[in-house]
Every structure is written in C-alpha cells, then in structure tokens.
Amino acid sequence: MEHALGKLKKAYTKLFANYHAIFLLAFIALVIPSLAKGFDLHGSESYFYYRITNFVLDNNIPGYDFLSFGGRAFLYNLGSPLFLVLINLIFKVSVINLLVFVPILFGFLSVILFYLILKRFNMKRNVLSFSCYILILSPAFLYSFVHFTSFTIPLFLNFLGFYLILNRKKLFSYIAFFIYLILPLFGFIHVFFGLVLLFFHFYENKEVRKFIPYSTIILPVLYLNNHFIISGIDVVKHELSEYFFILGGEYSLSIFLIALALFGLVFLWEKRYKNSIYYLFIILNLFILFLNIKYIIYITLISSVLGAYGLRYIYKLEWSSHLIRDLTVIILIGGILVSGVIFLSENSRRDPDQSVYNALVYIGENTDPRDVILSHEKYGIYINSVSARKNFVDINRDYAPRADLRFYHLNKIFYSRDMTNLLKIFKEFKIDYIMITPEMKNGLVWSSSNQGLLYLINNNQEYFKLAYNEDGAEVWRVS
Amino acid sequence: MNKKSFRILTVIFLLSLAFNLYLGFSSPYLNNADSYFNIRIIDNIKNTGLPITYDELSYGGRPVITEPLFHYLFALLSFIPYYFKIFPAILISSLVIIVYFISKEIINDETSSLLTSLLSGFVPIYSNVLINQFTPYSLVLPLMAFIILCFMKLENKKYLIWFLASSFLLAFIHTSSFLLLFILLFYILLMNSEDMQITKLKRETLVFTFFLILFINLLVFRKVFLQYGFDTIYGNNPVKHTFDVLKNIYIIGIIPLFLGITGLYQGFFRLKKEPIILISSMILSIFLLLLLNLLDISTGLLFLSFGLVVASSLTIRNFFVYLEKTKFNHLRKFAISLFIFFIIMLLIIPAYFNYNKEFNNLDDFHWFKANSGYSDVILTPLSYGHIVTYFSDRKNVIDGNFFLAPDPDKRYYDVNLIYSGWSYNKALELLHEYDVKYIYIGEDVKKLYNIQDLKYIQDGTCIRKIKESIYEVIC
Numbered sequence: 001m002e003h004a005l006g007k008l009k010k011a012y013t014k015l016f017a018n019y020h021a022i023f024l025l026a027f028i029a030l031v032i033p034s035l036a037k038g039f040d041l042h043g044s045e046s047y048f049y050y051r052i053t054n055f056v057l058d059n060n061i062p063g064y065d066f067l068s069f070g071g072r073a074f075l076y077n078l079g080s081p082l083f084l085v086l087i088n089l090i091f092k093v094s095v096i097n098l099l100v101f102v103p104i105l106f107g108f109l110s111v112i113l114f115y116l117i118l119k120r121f122n123m124k125r126n127v128l129s130f131s132c133y134i135l136i137l138s139p140a141f142l143y144s145f146v147h148f149t150s151f152t153i154p155l156f157l158n159f160l161g162f163y164l165i166l167n168r169k170k171l172f173s174y175i176a177f178f179i180y181l182i183l184p185l186f187g188f189i190h191v192f193f194g195l196v197l198l199f200f201h202f203y204e205n206k207e208v209r210k211f212i213p214y215s216t217i218i219l220p221v222l223y224l225n226n227h228f229i230i231s232g233i234d235v236v237k238h239e240l241s242e243y244f245f246i247l248g249g250e251y252s253l254s255i256f257l258i259a260l261a262l263f264g265l266v267f268l269w270e271k272r273y274k275n276s277i278y279y280l281f282i283i284l285n286l287f288i289l290f291l292n293i294k295y296i297i298y299i300t301l302i303s304s305v306l307g308a309y310g311l312r313y314i315y316k317l318e319w320s321s322h323l324i325r326d327l328t329v330i331i332l333i334g335g336i337l338v339s340g341v342i343f344l345s346e347n348s349r350r351d352p353d354q355s356v357y358n359a360l361v362y363i364g365e366n367t368d369p370r371d372v373i374l375s376h377e378k379y380g381i382y383i384n385s386v387s388a389r390k391n392f393v394d395i396n397r398d399y400a401p402r403a404d405l406r407f408y409h410l411n412k413i414f415y416s417r418d419m420t421n422l423l424k425i426f427k428e429f430k431i432d433y434i435m436i437t438p439e440m441k442n443g444l445v446w447s448s449s450n451q452g453l454l455y456l457i458n459n460n461q462e463y464f465k466l467a468y469n470e471d472g473a474e475v476w477r478v479s
Numbered sequence: 480m481n482k483k484s485f486r487i488l489t490v491i492f493l494l495s496l497a498f499n500l501y502l503g504f505s506s507p508y509l510n511n512a513d514s515y516f517n518i519r520i521i522d523n524i525k526n527t528g529l530p531i532t533y534d535e536l537s538y539g540g541r542p543v544i545t546e547p548l549f550h551y552l553f554a555l556l557s558f559i560p561y562y563f564k565i566f567p568a569i570l571i572s573s574l575v576i577i578v579y580f581i582s583k584e585i586i587n588d589e590t591s592s593l594l595t596s597l598l599s600g601f602v603p604i605y606s607n608v609l610i611n612q613f614t615p616y617s618l619v620l621p622l623m624a625f626i627i628l629c630f631m632k633l634e635n636k637k638y639l640i641w642f643l644a645s646s647f648l649l650a651f652i653h654t655s656s657f658l659l660l661f662i663l664l665f666y667i668l669l670m671n672s673e674d675m676q677i678t679k680l681k682r683e684t685l686v687f688t689f690f691l692i693l694f695i696n697l698l699v700f701r702k703v704f705l706q707y708g709f710d711t712i713y714g715n716n717p718v719k720h721t722f723d724v725l726k727n728i729y730i731i732g733i734i735p736l737f738l739g740i741t742g743l744y745q746g747f748f749r750l751k752k753e754p755i756i757l758i759s760s761m762i763l764s765i766f767l768l769l770l771l772n773l774l775d776i777s778t779g780l781l782f783l784s785f786g787l788v789v790a791s792s793l794t795i796r797n798f799f800v801y802l803e804k805t806k807f808n809h810l811r812k813f814a815i816s817l818f819i820f821f822i823i824m825l826l827i828i829p830a831y832f833n834y835n836k837e838f839n840n841l842d843d844f845h846w847f848k849a850n851s852g853y854s855d856v857i858l859t860p861l862s863y864g865h866i867v868t869y870f871s872d873r874k875n876v877i878d879g880n881f882f883l884a885p886d887p888d889k890r891y892y893d894v895n896l897i898y899s900g901w902s903y904n905k906a907l908e909l910l911h912e913y914d915v916k917y918i919y920i921g922e923d924v925k926k927l928y929n930i931q932d933l934k935y936i937q938d939g940t941c942i943r944k945i946k947e948s949i950y951e952v953i954c
Contacts, residue, residue, distance in 0.1 A: 241708045246697060246701055246704040246705055246708075247704055247708050247711075248708030255693060255697070256690070256694070259690065319679075319683055320678075320679040321639065321680055323639075324639075324643075324680075324683045324686075324687045325683070327643070327687055327691075328683070328687045328690060331687070331690045331694050332690060334694060335693075335694050335697070338694070342701055417908075443885055447538075447885025447886045447889075448539065448912055448913055448914070449914070450911050450912040450913070450914065451912060455911075455912065
C-alpha cells in the first residue's frame with residue numbers, strides 16, 4: 001500500500017502538478033456546460049446583461065428602467081454593461097457572442113493568472129497545483145465563468161491587476177492602477193477585495209507607501225456609493241445556510257473545502273504569531289462576507305490556497321494508520337470534486353428551457369409593449385429580456401419600488417382562491433398576462449393542479465383566457 | 480467464549496428468533512405501511528435493476544430518493560419466500576450476539592454478559608418499531624451495534640477494517656448514519672470533559688468517519704439538499720409527536736431503564752470506563768436529537784433502549800460482585816433464575832402484549848384495484864398511504880415518504896380536515912384540489928379520527944357511499 005501510494009504521489013506530481021493538466025481541466029470545466037446546452041445565453045444574469053447592454057448601446061445610460069418591477073430607477077452596477085458596450089463598439093462582436101464567450105475566455109485566463117500569481121509566491125508545486133484544482137472545481141469559480149454573471153469581469157480584473165503589480169514594472173503598475181480605478185463600477189466587494197489584497201501585499205513586503213496611490217481609489221468608491229447606494233456599503237441580507245454549497249448556497253463553499261481550509265489554518269498556526277498578518281487578512285475578509293454573501297467568491301480564492309496547504313498538512317501529519325490517512329484524503333478530494341461535478345450537472349441544462357423560451361417569444365410577439373406580465377420572480381428577467389415586456393417582479397429586488405408589497409401580493413395571488421381580492425390586485429398593478437411554466441406547476445409554486453391561482457384561472461373563463469399552451473408552458477390573458 | 484456460554488448464547492438467539500418469527504407470522508400483513516413501500520422498491524429493482532426514482536402513485540406523482548443498499552441487499556434475498564419477514568427477524572435477533580460481545584468488552588464477565596444479551600432480545604419497543612416490519616432499521620440497529628463494538632476494539636487491526644467497512648455500508652443504508660456522527664462527536668466531548676485520552680487511532684478514525692458519512696449522504700441526497708437546503712435535517716416530516724412518559728418507560732422496558740440508568744451512573748461517575756463513555760454518548764446524543772426534533776420518537780427510543788440494555792450489563796455485573804461479598808453467595812443461581820423470571824415478566828410478556836397487528840383487513844384495497852380507474856386518486860390517512868400504492872396500485876394523497884414530497888405539511892393538514900372537519904364545501908374543495916375519486920374510511924380510520932362517519936355527508940350529494948368503508952366523489 002505504502003509503495004503504491006508513493007508511486008501514486010510521484011504520478012500525481014508528474015501528471016497533475018503539470019500546468020498543462022491544470023489548464024486543460026479548466027478549459028474542460030468551463031466548456032462542458034456550453035457543450036451540453038449549446039453556446040447560447042444561459043441564466044437570468046446573462047439575459048439581464050444582454051438587455052442592459054443593448055439598452056445602453058441604443059439609448060446611452062438611462063435614468064429609468066421601464067421594464068423591471070413595472071418600472072424603476074436605473075440603479076445597477078454599470079461596469080459589466082459598459083465593458084460589453086466598449087468591446088462591441090471596438091471589435092464589432094455581437095453582444096450575444098460576447099456574453100457567451102467572454103466568461104469562458106476570462107475564466108481560462110483567470111486560472112492562468114491565478115497559477116502565475118501563486119508561482120510568484122514560490123509555493124511548492126503540489127500545493128500550487130492543488131490550489132488551482134480546488135479553485136477550478138469550486139462552485140463559486142464555475143458560477144462566475146461558465147456563463148456571464150456580475151462576477152465574470154471584476155474577478156478577472158482583480159486577478160489581472162494583482163498579477164501586474166507582482167511584475168514590478170512601471171508600465172504594468174500604471175495599467176494595474178487603471179484597473180483598480182474602474183473596479184468600483186462593478187460593485188463595492190470587488191474593489192474592496194482588490195485594495196485589501198494590495199494593502200496586505202505591500203505591508204508584507206514593507207512597501208506600504210506604494211499603496212498610497214491606490215488608496216485614492218476609495219474616493220470614487222465613496223462617490224459611487226453615495227450616488228447610487230443609499231445605505232453606504234453594500235450589505236445584502238442572507239442566511240447562514242447560504243454559506244454552504246448544496247445546503248442552501250447556490251455557489252458557496254463546499255463543506256469539504258471548508259474542512260481543508262480549517263486544516264490550512266491549523267498549518268498556519270504552527271508558526272503562531274509570525275503569521276498574524278494572514279490571520280488579520282482572513283478575519284477582515286470573513287467580516288465582509290458576513291455583510292455580503294456575494295463576497296463568497298473571494299473567500300473561495302482564499303480557501304483554495306488554505307485548502308491546498310490543509311491537504312498537505314493532513315498528508316504530512318504523523319498518522320497511526322496510513323490506511324485511514326489515505327482514505328480521509330481521498331474523501332476530502334472526492335468531496336471537492338463532487339461539488340464541482342454537481343454544480344456543472346445542475347448548470348448544464350438550458351435556462352430558460354425551450355418551452356418557456358417559446359412562451360416568452362409568444363408574449364413578445366402578441367402583447368402590447370405596455371402590458372405587465374405576472375410570473376414567478378425567477379422568470380422576471382426573461383420577461384424583460386426575451387419578451388421585452390414589463391414584469392411584476394424579478395430577482396433584482398434591491399432598490400425596486402414597493403418590492404416587499406409586490407412579493408406579499410405575489411404570494412396572495414399564487415395561493416389564494418379569493419377571486420375578488422385577486423382582481424383587485426390585478427387592477428392595482430395593471431397585470432395583463434400571466435405566464436405559467438411547467439416548473440411552477442411542479443413544485444416551484446404549486447404542487448397540485450387545483451391549487452390557488454391554478455384553480456381560479458381554470459374555473460373563471462370570463463376573467464381568464466388561455467392565449468398560449470405549448471409543452472406545459474401557458475400564457476393567460478386577464479380580461 | 481467457552482462452549483457453555485456459546486450454547487447458552489445460541490439458545491438465547493433461537494428464543495429471540497422464535498419470538499420474533501412467531502409474532503411476525505401471526506399476521507398476514509406486515510405492520511407499518513412503509514414496509515410495503517420498501518417491498519415496492521425491491522420489486523422495482525427486480526424488474527428494472529434500479530430503485531424507484533419517480534413514483535407515479537405516491538402523492539399523485541413525485542420524485543423519490545432512497546439510500547439503495549438495504550433494498551439491493553434484500554433484492555438479492557428475495558427469491559426466498561417471506562424474505563421480508565424472515566431476514567428482519569434474524570437481524571433483530573442477531574442483536575443478542577452483538578450485545579453479548581459488547582457487554583463482555585465492558586465488564587468481562589460471562590454470566591452478566593449472557594443475561595444482558597437475554598435482555599437485548601426482548602425489548603418491548605421492538606414490537607412497535609421492528610417486529611413484523613420490513614424497515615431498514617432492522618439492519619441499521621445491529622449494524623450500529625456492531626460498529627460500536629468495533630470502535631471499542633479498534634486497536635485490533637481486524638476490527639479497524641470492520642469498523643471502516645461497516646461505517647461505509649451504514650452510510651449507504653440509512654440516514655441514521657448521522658446518528659453515528661452525533662454519537663462520536665459526543666464521545667469526543669465527554670472524553671475531553673472527563674480528561675480521558677482518546678488514542679491517536681481513534682481520533683483519526685473519528686475524523687475519517689465524519690467525512691465519510693457526510694460525503695456519502697451529500698452524494699445520495701444532493702437533490703434533497705439542493706431543494707430544501709439546511710432544512711433537510713428536519714426530514715420534511717409534518718407529523719408532530721407527543722411525548723408520553725409512562726408509555727415510553729413501558730416500551731423501553733422497566734428493567735433496561737432501571738438497570739441502564741444505574742449502570743450509566745456507576746460507569747460514568749465511578750469507573751470512568753471508556754466503553755461506558757461511548758454508550759453515554761449514544762444516549763446523550765439521542766436525547767439531544769429528540770430535543771431538537773431531529774429524530775422521531777420511536778427511532779430515538781429504539782436506539783435509547785439499546786444503549787440502556789448495554790449499560791445494564793454494568794449493574795448486573797456489580798450486583799453479582801456484591802453478592803459474592805455477602806453471605807448470600809450460595810444463592811447466586813437462585814438470583815440468576817430470579818433475574819430470568821423478571822425478564823420474562825417485565826420484558827417478554829410486555830413485548831408480546833405490546834405487539835399489535837396494524838392492519839387486520841385490507842380487502843377494500845384489493846377492491847380498489849379491481850374496481851377503480853388506473854389514474855384515480857384514493858384518499859386515506861397518512862398511515863395507509865403506502866397500502867394504497869402497494870395493494871391497490873392507485874395514487875394516494877399522502878404517505879410516509881416525505882423527502883421531495885410536494886407540500887406534505889399542507890396535505891397532512893388537509894387530509895385530517897377532510898376526515899374530521901364539519902364543512903361539506905371545504906371538504907369538497909380539498910377533494911377537488913387533490914383530484915380525489917374515493918375516500919377510504921374503515922373502522923381503524925374512524926377510530927383514528929374518533930368519528931362515526933364523515934360529519935358533513937348529509938349536506939350535499941357529491942359524495943356518495945358505495946361500500947361500508949368507501950365513499951366516491953361523483954361531482
């Protein structure tokens with residue numbers, strides 16, 4: 001067993017610690033979902049950026065969004081749409097192609113930059129390669145780069161900026177400064193991570209004065225925050241379970257990565273207070289995560305490195321049973337691998353699927369541009385982007401007008417059998433159409449065909465007319 | 480083990496087996512409708528090679544998720560007639576052998592270990608939870624006991640391998656593997672609080688077992704976790720249990736309760752023996768899980784009774800040690816006979832009378848199969864849900880498989896409302912909501928809801944009686 005594992009270790013170093021293997025895995029992981037569902041837009045965020053980018057291309061930066069929540073102030077982070085507009089204007093690449101291929105390209109480049117950054121820190125080859133593998137298989141990284149999201153560009157820019165700074169060339173540091181200067185456009189968390197990382201890097205190298213120019217970036221951050229965000233810093237409400245992938249988080253940390261990262265911390269603690277700077281860095285980042293769950297993407301970066309050290313620490317520990325040691329390591333690696341595979345398999349189906357897409361196209365072609373379409377909030381952005389119609393609610397809840405009231409009414413609409421009250425709400429919010437999808441009928445909203453709104457629309461022909469019904473997707477007109 | 484002990488242990492095993500088989504075969508039906516769900520899964524494995532992943536009949540159609548090993552194992556044995564009665568009985572009876580070895584490990588005394596194993600063969604709660612039921616618990620309990628035995632003897636490499644293999648199997652058999660996690664966590668806690676050293680090997684094994692069980696459960700239940708997130712641990716169970724202290728003392732068994740608590744006290748506070756700490760961890764973790772409503776009462780009591788039986792061994796041994804020091808040492812055999820007499824009176828007889836046949840007559844469900852349409856939905860209380868799907872081959876409104884079930888809370892409430900409510904209109908609205916075609920209201924159902932008949936039946940014409948215990952919804 002011992003001999004075989006020794007051989008295995010050598011094989012790992014030879015095969016998997018090789019950067020070709022890392023980049024190949026990154027490429028495969030990033031491309032698999034697109035190969036499975038086709039190279040097309042996928043998920044609410046991609047469709048959202050598709051609409052906003054086209055809107056900016058046609059009308060410059062607007063002050064008002066007429067479609068989301070029936071109409072609302074245009075309070076979105078403009079970094080990603082402006083980047084897409086610029087690339088579109090310069091290279092004449094269609095917005096759809098940009099939204100499909102930019103994530104794959106930037107994801108791949110991010111892995112290369114991550115590898116190069118870690119290499120600069122003289123990490124051991126096995127730790128370096130395992131950090132990369134953990135990152136590639138982490139749900140947060142895959143979420144950022146298998147399709148276009150709000151993380152796609154700023155995460156890449158953060159990698160690029162830090163890498164340029166590590167190169168210690170004057171020209172590169174100017175470019176890096178420019179990159180950090182535009183990061184506030186993508187949201188508070190991205191620039192915060194970038195600046196904190198820079199500060200700790202300069203502090204560690206006893207070059208704090210070099211941080212002074214970068215500290216001025218705080219000014220545009222403050223300006224943007226005051227201009228757009230009333231509450232100052234970006235605080236997003238969330239639950240504890242959202243920190244854990246599968247247990248409630250869509251793209252959070254795998255329990256096995258957390259375990260490995262904890263072992264990594266134990267490894268750091270071996271040098272006690274010599275590593276104080278790292279503890280401070282980790283604590284500060286955890287504090288921001290506590291305020292904003294989206295920061296999990298940066299915690300994943302930190303955990304990837306800690307996890308790799310944790311794995312090495314576990315392996316190097318003196319175990320009384322090598323069998324248990326090897327099995328434990330296999331389980332931990334298996335856990336990380338499985339998290340990545342589960343994320344990829346969950347994201348390899350088209351979203352929205354064909355039946356919903358056809359219904360959305362029908363709405364776009366057969367309704368008045370001023371009509372309001374009611375559906376589950378999951379479909380709100382699709383109603384805006386594919387049908388180009390107003391939705392009742394969508395997932396961009398922050399700063400939406402009367403959002404709590406709308407969601408309260410939505411709940412009433414879905415589950416109540418009170419026709420009078422239903423018509424009153426429809427009148428108040430001027431709802432003209434209802435879109436019902438197979439997923440809504442199969443558990444997302446209802447669990448039986450005679451529940452709440454489903455019962456009412458099927459039994460009140462004078463108020464509801466079935467306008468479209470294909471493959472389980474229905475569109476009802478409210479008379 | 481000497482030959483005499485071996486012979487006595489064999490007799491105890493056979494007695495326990497005979498008892499379990501006698502009760503099991505006293506009824507033509509299995510107890511607990513969930514037994515029939517397990518048989519359906521095995522039938523599906525036999526027909527398709529795979530367990531049921533989507534059940535067309537349960538809740539009118541819903542995805543199903545199960546840990547497959549138990550069903551595959553029994554699918555292999557299913558060529559034997561009555562496999563679903565014989566093998567669970569053998570597994571339950573095997574506890575006497577495992578308990579003997581655990582006791583021996585704790586007290587190192589033949590007589591006391593044999594008496595403890597006798598105790599373990601006839602705990603009244605088995606009649607409620609295990610006997611004549613085809614449930615994974617009949618495999619989980621002996622396996623868990625075996626894992627605990629292996630953990631006690633972990634320094635022996637053979638037992639280490641057995642421990643690892645059994646933990647792996649347990650994780651693929653039932654979610655109760657999480658209970659093992661809690662037991663081991665409490666073990667670490669208690670050992671530390673008592674300033675006792677856990678050997679390096681045990682610490683390593685604990686770390687490994689923790690990740691193994693977590694890994695396998697996340698893998699098997701990933702869809703459930705993705706849907707319910709952290710709430711998965713509550714099992715989506717709409718039934719809220721009430722705790723009846725006297726009844727629970729009775730079904731745990733007076734002897735294990737009394738001797739077990741005394742044994743725990745002696746072991747934990749006086750002897751501070753590691754195996755007793757392990758058993759204490761088991762009992763404490765069960766209490767915690769019951770308190771947090773993470774474990775249903777009958778399952779909790781089942782494991783609790785096991786822990787108490789094992790802890791009893793210490794009291795029994797101490798009693799005989801004490802007897803040796805008195806003038807009554809010559810009465811040792813009499814004391815053993817008296818002890819056996821008490822076991823018969825306070826365990827075996829209560830276990831016998833505690834056994835109730837849950838289903839006496841299921842002819843109506845055969846009638847449904849012969850006289851209803853294939854897509855008809857039949858309303859029954861929760862406890863009959865799997866009977867509808869197994870015997871009638873028709874859709875039910877609710878059954879005991881709550882993971883991934885659509886709105887079990889609401890359905891449970893609505894079904895109770897239809898049976899015990901007063902409003903005809905409300906009942907009809909709910910019957911329409913679930914597309915119910917037939918309502919089953921047998922004598923057991925009337926007893927369950929404490930009703931003579933549906934209270935609103937005179938208020939309309941849409942629900943008509945077609946058999947003594949069956950109503951049809953006609954409009």
